[in-house]
Amino acid sequence: MxxxxxxxxxxxxxxxxxxxxxxxxxxxxxxxxxxxxxxxxxxxxxxxxxxxxxxxxxxxxxxxxxxxxxxxxxxxxxxxxxxxxxxxxxxxxxxxxxxxxxxxxxxxxxxxxxxxxxxxxxxxxxxxxxxxxxNTQVPINQLLRDNLEQKTDEQLQALFKEKYKNDNQKPDTSTRKRLIRAIEIGDWMLEREINQxxxxxxxxxxxxxxxxxxxxxxxxRRARITKRLNERLENGMIEEVKNLLEKGVPPEKLIFYGLEYKFITEYLMGQLGYDEMVKRLEIAIHQFAKRQxxxxxxxxxxxxxxxxxxxxxxxxxxxxxxxxxxxxxxxxx
Structure with missing residues (x-):
């Protein structure tokens, strides 16, 4: 009470x-x-x-x-x-x-x-x-996904903008997989015209x-994000992602989770240097806060x-x- x-x-x-x-x-x-x-x-x-x-x-x-x-x-x-x-x-x-x-x-x-x-x-x-x-989970449309996989990132972004052009609700598209999923959801919602x-x-x-x-x-907000990111990097965030990988969590799944897990996984896999990882992660968190x-x-x-x-x-x-x-x-x- x-x-x-x-x-x-x-x-x-x-x-x-x-x-x-x-x-x-x-x-x-x-x-x-x-x-x-x-x-x-x-x-x-x-x-x-x-x-x-x-x-x-x-x-x-x-x-x-x-x-x-x-x-x-x-x-x-x-x-x-x-x-x-x-x-x-x-x-x-x-x-x-x-x-x-x-x-x-x-x-x-x-x-x-x-x-x-x-x-x-x-x-x-x-x-x-x-x-x-x-309370309905948007189903996987494998045929659509296969088609989208053939497209470039630029083409996917164009499709995404078309699906959500009249919608202020902007899903997370920080990775290619999330972008494809957002298009899949947008396609499903348009077909069924879900409304209130x-x-x-x-x-x-x-x-x-x-x-x-x-x-x-x-x-x-930007200053707090930067300070907090540095503190988390100093306090074991990279080790946390490394432990998840060692326990068998697939790299692509961590990348799908986005932000810290995406960029640190790419760093641990040798796709990004440390400084580049921190720089891109910080930018991504700022962008995420703005989307929120x-x-x-x-x-x-x-x-x-x-x-x-x-x-x-x-x-x-x-x-x-x-x-x-x-x-x-x-x-x-």
């Missing part, structure tokens, strides 16, 4: 959403909020689901230790953090499976009369929950959600109201702002 001291148990416990670009401080804010409203965190990160992919995905488990310790029911934190480390690296995962896993975690949290906090930067995962996406009215036929939906976004100036913000803005154009917070303020102030916002909203009902 939001405020155990001032409110009675309610069947209408809201889903609190905390989103923002990479390096914006989402995790720390979610933890601080969860400790004050008796909440549990559901991760909305498409790569944190994988075991062994810790440093590169920014799991920052040290930040969770106080959060875990204050839970009398579970010293491991299992009842406080969800959808992290749920499958092996190298396996596949998609938005439809995330919807399924989210529903299970969400219902369990509500049953415990705690407040669910959905926190992450994977916009499509968050939007899938809030907009009640049709179709999505509304799904039984499960979130009745009440409050969305908060962390906004930080571009120059500050573009996606969040597109969510607002789909009538999802995001209450933006100043990411330069302290975590304590941001938490107080969220608590005051929720309190005022409840009083207005």
């Amino acid at each position: 939001i405020d155990a001291k001032n409110t009675s148990p309610s069947d209408d416990i809201p889903l609190v959403v905390i989103l923002g670009p990479t390096a914006s401080g989402k995790t720390k804010l979610a933890i601080d909020l969860a400790t004050k409203i008796d909440g549990e965190i559901i991760s909305a990160d498409s790569r944190q689901v994988y075991r062994g992919m810790d440093i590169g995905t920014g799991k920052d488990f040290a930040d969770y230790l106080p959060f875990f310790a204050q839970d009398e029911k579970s010293t491991s934190g299992i009842e406080r953090l969800h959808l992290v480390d749920i499958i092996e690296a190298g396996e596949s995962y998609n938005v439809a499976w995330f919807q399924r896993d989210f529903q299970q975690a969400y219902k369990a949290i509500i049953a415990r009369q705690r407040t669910p906090i959905l926190c992450g930067g994977s916009g499509m995962y968050i939007e899938a929950i809030l907009q009640n996406y049709e 009215s179709e999505s509304n036929n799904i039984p499960f939906s979130i009745k009440h959600s409050i969305i908060f976004g962390i906004s930080i100036p571009v120059e500050v 913000m573009t996606f969040f803005r597109s969510m607002e154009r789909k009538n999802l109201k995001i209450n933006w917070l100043d990411g330069l303020l302290s975590i304590e102030i941001l938490t107080d702002q969220i608590l005051n916002f929720i309190k005022n909203e409840r009083n207005d009902v």
Whole structure:
């Protein structure tokens, strides 16, 4: 529940959403909020689901230790953090499976009369929950893929722009495989003309959600990304990718995961020098953060109201702002 001291148990416990670009401080804010409203965190990160992919995905488990310790029911934190480390690296995962896993975690949290906090930067995962996406995995079109494999990167980019020319939702196309998959999804969606009215036929939906976004100036975000990247490289991120390869995770799968795993794998395979790897990875992360913000803005154009917070303020102030916002909203009902 939001405020155990001032409110009675309610069947209408809201889903609190905390989103923002990479390096914006989402995790720390979610933890601080969860400790004050008796909440549990559901991760909305498409790569944190994988075991062994810790440093590169920014799991920052040290930040969770106080959060875990204050839970009398579970010293491991299992009842406080969800959808992290749920499958092996190298396996596949998609938005439809995330919807399924989210529903299970969400219902369990509500049953415990705690407040669910959905926190992450994977916009499509968050939007899938809030907009009640049709729970259907886009199937593989092998004939289309074979045809696309014959095309140059420039031709693929042209096709991609055609598929998404009227759509503000921009999938990750950081690798050739991701670009082909994006075209495949775009082709499937155009054929079936998936729209919101179709999505509304799904039984499960979130009745009440409050969305908060962390906004930080571009120059500050860029500085944080650069600093964090250097720290992760110094603290074992290359060794992490090397260990995954040694455990048998296919290089092409790590490359498919993108960003840190793509460029470090290419470095370990001798395709990139160290300096070139760091340079290209840093640029890619900056571009990724920009795409995240573009996606969040597109969510607002789909009538999802995001209450933006100043990411330069302290975590304590941001938490107080969220608590005051929720309190005022409840009083207005």
